[in-house]
Amino acid sequence: MLAYTLRRTLWALPTMLGVITVCYLMLHATPGGPFDSEKQLSAAALANLDAKYHFTEPLWRQYLLYLGALLRGDLGASYRYVDWSVNELVAKALPVSLGIGGASIPIALVLGIALGVAAAVRRDRPIDRFVMLLGNTGNVVPPFVLGPVLVWVFAIVLKTQEGQGWLPAGGWGDGAWTHRVLPITLLVVINVSTIARVMRASMIEVLSSNFIRTARAKGLPPRIVVWRHALRPALMPVVSLLGAISISSITSAVVTESVFALPGLGQLVVNGAINRDYTLVLGIVVLTTVAAVLFNLLVDLAYALLDPRIRY
Amino acid sequence: MALLEVEQLSVRFMRRGAPPVHAVQDVSFSVEAGRTLGIVGESGSGKSQTVMAIMGLLPPNASVGGVACYEGRDVLRMDRGALNALRGERIAMVFQDPMTSLNPFLTIERQLTESLQTHRGLPRREARLRAIEALERVHIPDAARRMGMYPHQCSGGMRQRITLAMALLMKPRLLIADEPTTALDVTVQAQIVELLREITRDSGTATILITHDMGVVAGLCDDVAVMCAGRIVEQSDAVSLFAAPAHPRTIDLMNAVPKLDAFEEVDRG
Amino acid sequence: MAAPPSSSSELFDASDSGGGNAYDGALSRRAKVALRFMRNRTAVVSLAVLVTVVLVCFAGPFVLGQDPARNDWTALALPPTLEGGHWFGTDELGRDLFVRTLVGGRVSLEVGLLGTIAACLIGVAYGACAGYFGGRVDAVMMRIVDLMYAVPYMLIAILVMTFFGREFYLVILTISAFSWLDMARVARGQTLSLRTREFVDAARAIGVPGRAIVFRHIVPNLLGIAVVYATVMAPGVVLTESVLSFLGLGVQEPMTSWGVLIEDGAQKLEAMPWLLLGPAAMLCTTLYCVGFVGDGLRDALDPKEP
Numbered sequence: 001m002l003a004y005t006l007r008r009t010l011w012a013l014p015t016m017l018g019v020i021t022v023c024y025l026m027l028h029a030t031p032g033g034p035f036d037s038e039k040q041l042s043a044a045a046l047a048n049l050d051a052k053y054h055f056t057e058p059l060w061r062q063y064l065l066y067l068g069a070l071l072r073g074d075l076g077a078s079y080r081y082v083d084w085s086v087n088e089l090v091a092k093a094l095p096v097s098l099g100i101g102g103a104s105i106p107i108a109l110v111l112g113i114a115l116g117v118a119a120a121v122r123r124d125r126p127i128d129r130f131v132m133l134l135g136n137t138g139n140v141v142p143p144f145v146l147g148p149v150l151v152w153v154f155a156i157v158l159k160t161q162e163g164q165g166w167l168p169a170g171g172w173g174d175g176a177w178t179h180r181v182l183p184i185t186l187l188v189v190i191n192v193s194t195i196a197r198v199m200r201a202s203m204i205e206v207l208s209s210n211f212i213r214t215a216r217a218k219g220l221p222p223r224i225v226v227w228r229h230a231l232r233p234a235l236m237p238v239v240s241l242l243g244a245i246s247i248s249s250i251t252s253a254v255v256t257e258s259v260f261a262l263p264g265l266g267q268l269v270v271n272g273a274i275n276r277d278y279t280l281v282l283g284i285v286v287l288t289t290v291a292a293v294l295f296n297l298l299v300d301l302a303y304a305l306l307d308p309r310i311r312y
Numbered sequence: 313m314a315l316l317e318v319e320q321l322s323v324r325f326m327r328r329g330a331p332p333v334h335a336v337q338d339v340s341f342s343v344e345a346g347r348t349l350g351i352v353g354e355s356g357s358g359k360s361q362t363v364m365a366i367m368g369l370l371p372p373n374a375s376v377g378g379v380a381c382y383e384g385r386d387v388l389r390m391d392r393g394a395l396n397a398l399r400g401e402r403i404a405m406v407f408q409d410p411m412t413s414l415n416p417f418l419t420i421e422r423q424l425t426e427s428l429q430t431h432r433g434l435p436r437r438e439a440r441l442r443a444i445e446a447l448e449r450v451h452i453p454d455a456a457r458r459m460g461m462y463p464h465q466c467s468g469g470m471r472q473r474i475t476l477a478m479a480l481l482m483k484p485r486l487l488i489a490d491e492p493t494t495a496l497d498v499t500v501q502a503q504i505v506e507l508l509r510e511i512t513r514d515s516g517t518a519t520i521l522i523t524h525d526m527g528v529v530a531g532l533c534d535d536v537a538v539m540c541a542g543r544i545v546e547q548s549d550a551v552s553l554f555a556a557p558a559h560p561r562t563i564d565l566m567n568a569v570p571k572l573d574a575f576e577e578v579d580r581g
Numbered sequence: 582m583a584a585p586p587s588s589s590s591e592l593f594d595a596s597d598s599g600g601g602n603a604y605d606g607a608l609s610r611r612a613k614v615a616l617r618f619m620r621n622r623t624a625v626v627s628l629a630v631l632v633t634v635v636l637v638c639f640a641g642p643f644v645l646g647q648d649p650a651r652n653d654w655t656a657l658a659l660p661p662t663l664e665g666g667h668w669f670g671t672d673e674l675g676r677d678l679f680v681r682t683l684v685g686g687r688v689s690l691e692v693g694l695l696g697t698i699a700a701c702l703i704g705v706a707y708g709a710c711a712g713y714f715g716g717r718v719d720a721v722m723m724r725i726v727d728l729m730y731a732v733p734y735m736l737i738a739i740l741v742m743t744f745f746g747r748e749f750y751l752v753i754l755t756i757s758a759f760s761w762l763d764m765a766r767v768a769r770g771q772t773l774s775l776r777t778r779e780f781v782d783a784a785r786a787i788g789v790p791g792r793a794i795v796f797r798h799i800v801p802n803l804l805g806i807a808v809v810y811a812t813v814m815a816p817g818v819v820l821t822e823s824v825l826s827f828l829g830l831g832v833q834e835p836m837t838s839w840g841v842l843i844e845d846g847a848q849k850l851e852a853m854p855w856l857l858l859g860p861a862a863m864l865c866t867t868l869y870c871v872g873f874v875g876d877g878l879r880d881a882l883d884p885k886e887p
Contacts, residue, residue: 015731026740140869142820144827145861148847156851210412213369218427219400232417251735258828269736270828273743281740288733296731308462309416
């Protein structure tokens with residue numbers, strides 16, 4: 001078990017390094033630096049900038065300096081927002097993204113698993129058809145369509161007595177729950193459809209296996225057969241799905257924040273890209289890659305925890 | 313009254329866009345308390361489907377006809393709750409494939425004690441003790457340590473013993489064993505057969521043994537029913553059957569068992 | 582005794598799980614697959630709808646004779662109407678939404694098609710090589726795939742589009758650069774089982790070099806599964822392009838795509854909700870139909886008994 005964990009951890013490091021290096025090179029190889037479009041700066045100003053950003057140094061030195069700073073947890077200074085460091089910008093945007101994404105994943109998991117199990121146990125009944133429909137719809141209606149539709153329904157069509165929309169059309173509003181409901185709903189719907197579909201298929205397969213037959217032959221009530229015997233084996237594909245969801249949630253975050261005008265990491269990185277804010281963009285890429293790799297590591301460990309055949 | 317009386321049992325599998333498959337047709341037999349009935353036949357003769365029907369383990373597209381009375385009550389028409397009270401407690405079943413009939417995600421202890429806890433309401437500690445006893449009865453060494461292990465850590469023969477222990481833990485009146493030795497090595501087969509004999513004699517459990525191996529039947533069974541293509545073609549007590557087999561199918565099955573001494577086949581007449 | 586097969590692929594097709602020999606009955610395997618597909622009503626209807634959408638998008642604007650950039654000053658911000666010819670309505674500049682949707686559809690469909698083809702080609706070749714050569718080559722190749730899986734591709738796509746410009750070919754390149762990963766895994770899996778078949782041994786015995794075996798024998802046998810997987814991949818490709826366009830990082834003006842139109846519609850929801858619904862409906866219908874066609878193909882190639 002320990003060897004397994006160590007091996008997986010060891011693979012994570014070159015992955016992260018590889019991604020960071022590739023992004024670094026790509027950013028510095030592109031035409032058009034961040035200060036190109038600015039008006040001509042005085043020599044003194046240029047010298048200041050150089051001291052801060054080191055761009056007269058050879059590339060490899062800049063790279064090593066950057067890596068060194070990374071190890072200290074310093075993501076550098078923003079190119080565009082001159083008085084801000086990347087760490088500070090990220091710290092401002094992170095709570096927004098976490099408040100939405102972080103809340104939606106557990107909800108989607110619980111809901112998705114429950115729906116999937118219900119659909120598998122009551123095949124061809126209404127709940128099963130509903131889950132299949134949900135699965136197909138979630139696949140087909142993209143978040144950037146569903147989001148605006150949700151906004152249209154809840155903020156424009158449905159109005160309170162004062163003529164205001166039921167829910168705000170966007171913005172963060174310092175995290176008030178009214179501003180969070182729609183984005184979280186969007187994210188939950190996107191993920192629930194996939195999770196429920198995978199859970200259902202997996203559960204159906206597990207329910208037809210021999211050890212379930214044995215459990216039934218022992219006269220165990222259906223509740224126990226499903227929740228004690230069938231659930232854990234059936235969860236395995238869902239766990240690996242979580243790994244994939246962690247990557248796709250970055251995309252979802254970017255889109256959701258764009259639709260609902262939320263000042264989260266997604267917005268930060270898109271604006272950073274448009275503004276050629278190298279360090280900001282690189283910093284966020286680094287962060288998300290590290291988070292994704294760590295998350296996948298956790299998923300691997302969860303596998304081992306769930307399945308005794310891996311552990312022993 | 314016999315412990316189990318089956319009359320004109322039939323099993324059909326419905327298929328979409330095709331005529332149904334008749335797996336079992338017009339099967340009748342009875343099992344007396346304390347006796348062992350062997351149901352023999354080749355693959356596809358319907359032996360497994362017969363007992364699956366009795367246990368209520370057929371897939372949803374199966375259509376069952378006839379009557380199967382356990383202690384006077386028709387199990388084919390019972391509701392789920394009543395059937396679950398019987399299954400595992402009064403009627404226990406052991407399956408063919410030890411590699412897949414135990415849940416790989418649960419410990420041996422969990423799988424053994426849950427029947428006791430569900431059917432008898434025993435507290436965990438007592439259930440655990442009974443389970444260890446059961447493992448020892450099937451001659452599993454170091455039973456207490458084995459309890460904390462998972463099925464994949466045990467060999468095939470050991471797993472089959474565990475399955476047997478699991479079935480007999482509840483002291484059922486009827487044990488159904490569906491080809492319990494087929495998936496095992498020959499040497500292990502002999503051990504399991506011996507174990508079955510020992511246990512059924514000791515506890516007086518009635519047994520239905522399904523197999524395609526006449527050698528196993530000779531060693532264990534009091535009565536024999538031979539099945540072919542979903543029907544019983546010959547049925548009598550073991551001694552008479554082996555002395556004078558009548559149906560060609562029976563003779564074929566007996567000839568399939570390799571013999572050390574005989575060179576001629578039994579005359580089909 | 583069956584007649585000897587004319588090509589190795591027909592008899593040893595990896596995706597043949599129906600058992601029996603390719604010469605059972607009077608029909609060839611391909612005809613059987615086609616028949617099974619035809620029997621699946623949902624798949625056939627979806628295919629028909631899909632073909633209609635493609636035809637309408639590419640031929641429609643010519644037939645209608647309308648210019649997507651034309652401003653009809655007499656019909657500003659009109660909701661959909663049947664008479665007057667503005668079936669999807671118009672925007673605040675009087676541009677007909679229906680024609681714009683069709684023209685946008687061309688771009689979305691082209692990206693979808695080209696991107697999928699590119700990703701398939703790369704994925705199949707990569708996966709087949711990894712699967713066939715095995716050993717260290719395989720280990721290294723799949724490690725690279727694992728590495729690429731961990732990369733947040735959307736961020737990289739955003740980077741590429743903003744730093745290297747929003748050329749059409751770049752859009753396709755970026756999207757296919759990450760879509761081939763799944764296909765490679767699938768192709769590798771299939772190759773691993775194909776590798777043990779007799780026709781590979783036969784080819785090796787007569788001295789066919791490895792590369793030729795991969796491309797002349799293995800890859801043709803992967804086509805079945807590649808086509809099915811392509812239908813799974815295609816919606817993702819179209820979606821990625823739409824997301825990029827939605828974020829303002831997709832194709833450049835004056836080209837438009839469904840993503841661009843949807844973003845435009847999302848901005849003007851309060852005043853002109855139909856601007857969102859038209860292109861969104863087209864996009865969703867297309868994705869839905871591709872999904873069903875894919876399911877139908879998968880069932881036709883590998884039928885499961887009910």
